[in-house]
Amino acid sequence: MKVIIVGAGLGGLACAIACCREGIDVVVLEKSPEAQEAGAGIQIPPNGGRIMRELGVFSKLLEKGAKVQEVEFRRYDDGHSLRIMPFGDDITHEFGVPWLIIHRADYHQVLLEEAIRLGVKFQWGATVENVLTDGPEVILAGGERVSGDVVIGADGIGSTVRNILLGDTVSLIETGDLAYRAVFKREQLEALNDDKVTELCQRVGVTSWLGPDKHTIFYPVRDGEELNLVLLRPDTFNQASHREKGDIYEMRESYADWDETLRKIISCVPSVDKWKLSNLPELPLWSKGAVALLGDACHPTLPYQAQGAAMAVEDGALIGKLLGLLQARFTKLEKDPSLSTNESTQNNIVSVLELYEHIRKKRTSRSVQGAIMNRKLFHMQDGLLRRIRDFLVRYAGVTRKSDWTWLSSFRQRQTLGHDVLEESTKLFEVWAATHLPVKSG
Structure with missing residues (x-):
């Protein structure tokens, strides 16, 4: 065959x-x-x-x-932790393989x-x-x-x-949402000398901020040497393509009233891709x-x-x-x-x-x-x-x-x-x- x-x-x-x-x-x-x-x-x-x-x-x-050792959900405005879910061995025990x-x-x-x-x-x-x-x-x-x-x-x-x-x-079918995606070096965040940001960088876990019409996802990759950030928000733009380089200032403005720790992370993003989210x-x-x-x-x-x-x-x-x-x-x-x-x-x-x-x-x-x-x-x-x-x-x-x-x-x-x-x-x-x-x- x-x-x-x-x-x-x-x-x-x-x-x-x-x-x-x-x-x-x-x-x-x-x-x-x-x-x-x-x-x-x-x-x-x-x-x-x-x-x-x-x-x-x-x-x-x-x-x-x-x-993944844990998954945390936070409030969008003040960063208050809603829940830290243990993953790690619990996931392996329940499902036979870990969450990566x-x-x-x-x-x-x-x-x-x-x-x-x-x-x-x-x-x-x-x-x-x-x-x-x-x-x-x-x-x-x-x-x-x-x-x-x-x-x-x-x-x-x-x-x-x-x-x-x-x-x-x-x-x-346009879903009405878009995603900003960025991967950047850990050293860019460490340069902030911010204890809360450093603590997040040291976690082997996924952190999400939940807010009106938006949420964000943050976690390390490549042995923690790089960080992955995804920012999801309403799609108010009329670009023809479904993927293009995003405007970094536009992205930062979208989260100007969110948690200070998240805003500091966003401030370190050097460039970002913008994806329209579609369905069938x-x-x-x-x-x-x-x-x-x-x-x-x-x-x-x-x-x-x-x-x-x-x-x-x-x-x-x-x-x-x-x-x-x-x-x-x-x-x-x-x-x-x-x-x-x-x-x-x-x-x-x-x-x-x-x-x-x-x-x-x-x-x-x-x-x-x-x-x-x-x-x-x-x-x-x-x-x-x-x-x-x-x-x-x-x-x-x-x-x-x-x-x-x-x-x-x-x-x-x-x-x-x-x-x-x-x-x-x-x-x-x-x-x-x-x-x-x-x-x-």
Whole structure:
């Protein structure tokens, strides 16, 4: 079996590795002229970490990143601490793997190196002009044709594969939010000689300030030598692009009335990227013929619960697992002439991709809705509802050990504790019982 993956982001690389580990040939087509990934921090929650462990790269990610020891929520105006949630060993005990923070470029590099080691073939500077679902086949700018058994569109929120698959009928939905993202050197903050800022820099944890219509996220990366800052606020600008260099003074003015400690951190930011945050309507389908979508190409989410990349790598790993199980069954059939199938190999591939879509839609939809709910909780206006939220946050936790509300940890277990690969294996067996094998004659 040969799989063509369009897009060399985190989801695409996870899919490539998963397929290779199943003995499937993989070609990755990436429009960028060379391997690159946006330079910002990223969190790897336990469900994403579990996938990385299954793909054999978790230990390398741990070398590049760090285990989150705590997560703190603070008031936006005075910096008053609402809750410090213990993570560390509690997370590992509850979910089997720790919660990591890492530089996104380091995450990407680990996956890229593993994909190359396994024999994935890459074509850089490969711009997709068309995708034929029968075959299937990818036609590149200049006329080159790349054919295989499966095509996976892992090309992000502006997916060319999706637009071809659905006929340009889907338009992005502007969420009304934007994100300022910056990574800068620790020494820039230490130069402030501020005890509160220094204490934050020494933490291996995530600190969030919650305020009306806005919130911020701050944590260390690269052994604490660099700091990651994300500032989320309403999008009041009319720029055409979805990503561009941000105005540093404009950003600082947006948080002029926030906590003094945060303002001091912001004052050290030398430059910032500005990202428009967009969503998609729920797509009528993720797969058509032997072509399927994954990650932001089919279910982008607001970055309000650290699940965007985790859901994408779950998609990729699940596709690899299902195709691997299918290939193993056909290998078995080839060795046993007394067995045959009801359908052709290509028809079964199409059916397995439909199974992938069926497995993933409910879970990713719940993740998207969870991020929207977090947005409402994080961005509450001052008043009675905000005071109720602050009271509940004091007793909430991610693990059963740290959660006095029960509801918070229950919700987290649905996301962080679910084993998607175990689920996919069980559902494949149900599918296989009605598709293969059958006795010939």
